Structure formats: structure tokens, C-alpha cells
Amino acid sequence: MAYEITLLTTMAISILFALSLNFISGFCGQISLGHAAFLGTGAYASAMLTKSSIPFLLTLPVAAIIAGFFGFLIGLASLRVRHDFLAITTMGVGFLFVGIVRKQDFLGGELGMAGIPSPDMSRESFMVFCIILAVIFAVFSLYIRRSWMGFVFESIADNEDVTRILGIDASRFKLAAFVIGTAVAGIAGALYAHHFRYIGPDSFGFVQSVSVLAMVIVGGVGSVWGVAFAAAVLSILPLLVQFIDDYKLLFYSALLFAMMRFAPDGVAGIVQRIFGFARRGS
């Protein structure tokens, strides 16, 4: 039973994390290659606080605020640079985060932080807590997508210049997407830190940023259910294919490549093709 609980908790955290990126990259069309930095910001912030014996639940809002603040800064950057330039800038932010954390002794440097206290609840309730947060954010995402804000996001993703011509303050909406997305990533980070109880700079590197973007794209950019499904499968896939141990990463990357090559619309696209639904908004 303990194994299943760990698995489900990991899954819920991944779903929350992937949905947070979906908010930025899926809804608003701002590709980010450094999203793991915000998971890391939340994780380090929350772990530092619980290690100085502040209750776990109180650290969640703090993690969200700190990650959201950094997300706001990246959002400002996204107003300066677009498309490929933004992808590379966010990638740079990811490397910068890892590079800085590595050199800070109070964050544990290369070795990372071990001995993070367990959250003040049983493993079962922690699992339920993570699942509830993931569900709440999924519902919130669905709600936003149908709101005025969601329409603006879609229009920015489609064509930012036209959105501006329509008299919509696209900058404000982009900033909102970045702040909400990164703040939620910060919360996911706090959960991550107290689930694994060890964090290091390599837990939040480029590979993690790519993996989470892969979840969003494999799921189908912008589709809440697709992304949640892809996050659930891809997060536990490495555990399920333990038996091919040495070829794990090869399998994972080959799968990702095949997906991009043959079904770039992701799981949501495949489902839509099978059931012949009209494509939403296209």
C-alpha cells in the first residue's frame, strides 16, 4: 500500500506542476523552457521554512508568493522578447537558477538539502491533500478557460498583435498568466520537497523543465484533461519501466520523439481524431 501511496502522490504533484505550465504555455501560448526553476523556488522556500519549524501549511502561501514574484519578473521579460527568444530566455532562467543554487551554502550548495521534515500529516492524508490541490487547480483551469480571461489568453496565443489592435491590454494578461502559473508551480514545489524530503539543484534542472513541457505537449497543448492524463502517465512511466533500467531514458526520449513526429497534437488530438470532435478554436 505504501508504494501505491507514493506513486499517487508523485502523480498528483506532477499533474499540478504540468497544469501550472499549461496555464502559461497552453492557454497563453508563452513557451517556457525553465519552468522547473519555479518548482525549485517553491521547494527551497518551503523547505527552508519548515526546517526552521514553521508549520508546513503556512509555507505553501509563502512558496506561492515567492515563486509568483519571480514569475512576475519573467513575465516582464516576456513583454520584451517573444517566441524563440522567449524560449531561450526562459531556458536561461532555468540554468541561472541551478547555477546560483549550486553556489549558495545556505541552500546546501551542490549537495542539496536533506532531512526536510515530513508534513504535519500522515502519508495518506498528504496524498489526499495533493490530489485535492491538483483537482482544485484543474477545475480552476477549466473555469478560467471559459472565462473572459481564457478567451484573451487564447487570442494572445493565436496572434498577440491582433489582440493588441483590438484594444486589449495583452501585457497585463500575459503577466497574470505567468504569475498564476509560477505561483502554482511554487506550491507544487513545496509539496515536492515534503514528499521526497530531499532536494538538490539537479532536481530542478533543464531535464525537468523539458519533461514538464513534454507532459504539456504530449497531453495536447491547452487541453486540461489531456495534460493531466499525460502528466499522470509520464510521471510514473520511469517507475513502470524500471525493468528496462539501462534503456529507460532512451525509451522515454524515443517515445517523446515519436509522439512529436507522428502525433504532435498530443493525446487530446488523438482522442479528438478518434471521436471526430470538431477541434476547439483550432
Place this chain on the structure above:
Amino acid sequence: MLYLELFIQGLVQGSIYGLIALGLTLVYGLLRILHVAHAALFTLGGYIGVVVTNTTGSFPLAIVVAMVAVGLVGMAVYKLAYEPLLHRPPYIALIASIALFIASEEIFRIVFGPFGLSYIDPPLQGQIEIFAGFRLKYGEILVMGIAIVMLSALAWLSAKTRTGIAWRATVTDPEMAAAFGINIQNVRYLNFFIASALAAVAGVLVALLNNLVEPTMGSVPSYKALAIIVLGGLGSIRGTLVASLALGIIESFGTIYVGHLLDRDALAFAFLILILMVRPQGLLGGK
């Protein structure tokens, strides 16, 4: 004296970056694809270089074989991976490229083993005293020399030959070029061949400088080369070269003076972000 040594080290590193990033910029200029897997071809070049040198004993032969073989592989990568994705949004090709890169690293590890290969009898190991107390390794001279030769050859090719002119025309306006009877497909193949061959040379040279090739030797250059071409203003060849040399020199001084705050890779990206915020179009970018 320390300054001069740091400066030369920066130039050597910058030349390597230049050889890698130039290929990347060629691909971007033509197809608007951020070709992360380019660094896998760089690693492949290094492996071929070491294997050929060790079996035949000839280092120049190794460079030629690596260039041709990797050039062909590069063309295959275009044909199999990128061509079908050209009409998709650019991030699809980017993710495909990253996946391809990770897969290649794994294949190198599985085929050649995790610990890497070395030259049995490393060529060009001596050093020469330029003036009192200041020495340069032959390898370092070779790196700068080859970079200059390759880049001059490329400049000559693109400025003076019909093929080069067709190539530049295609980069500027593919549709117009096609209307003038240029075979776009051939230009793309040529583009990938040259870009990959340059990466292969860089791989052989890095293998020589470190006397080691390992599966992960492409990781750092792959992302850094992206930073470089963005700095250079995406698609600008001159900008890419300036950015490569600048980054080589900045890293070499930076690791001495701010190394306790940031590691080498973070330094490159800090520089990148700083420049982009001031000049969003890159150092020498137009628009």
C-alpha cells in the same frame, strides 16, 4: 600575463563555440528550427575522430572522415526528423530535437560505454613558447587556425560561388528563390551537410583538447550554442561569431572573478538575459 592567458583561453573556447553555433545559426536561418540535436552531431564527430585516429593513426584523415560522415548524418536528421515537421508550430520541432538529442546521448553511452574514449597516442600534444614565459599548446593553435580556415572558406563559398548565392537567396526569401528556379530541397541538404560538418570538426577538436570524448560532452555546448545564436540575433552569421568570441572571453574572465557566485554555465545565461533585456533583437540583430 594572467590577463593574456585568460584572453587566449577565451579565444580558443570562443572558436569552438563559433564552429558549433555557426551550424546552428545556418539551420535556424533557413528553417526557423532551434536544432538542439546539433550538439549530438558534435559528439558524434568527436567519437568518429577518436575512433578513426586510433585505428588508422592519422589525425587529418580522422577530421575528414568525421566531417563527411557527420555531414551525411546531419542530412538524414533533416530528412527524417525535421522535414515532416516544417508546417507545425516551431515548438514541436524544438521538443522533437531535444528528444532526439537525449536519445543520441543514450545511444552513445550504450554503444561506446559510459566512461568515454581517449586517443591512444594523442596527436599534437606539445606546446610552443611564443615569448618569455608565455606558451601555447599546439592543440590550441590548431583550434584557432581551423576555425579561421573553416569560416573563411564558408565566407568565400557564400559570397563567390553560385551555390553560395543560391543559398543566401533561399535564406532571405525561400519563395522568391524557388521562383528563380533554385532547388530549395538541395539547398536545405547542403545547409545541413555544412552545419553538421562544422559541428564534427568542433567535436574532433574538443576531443583533442581534453583528450576525451564522453556521451555527455554535447550537453553544455548544445544549450550554450542556443544562447549564442540568440545573442547574435538569430540567423545572423556575423552576430553569431561575435557572440561566440565574446562569450568565450567573458566566461574565461568570469570564472575567475565571479566564479564563487555563479557557475560557468549560469554566467553565460546571465549575460544572455542581460543583453536580451537591453537589446531584444540580439547583439547584431536587425529589425
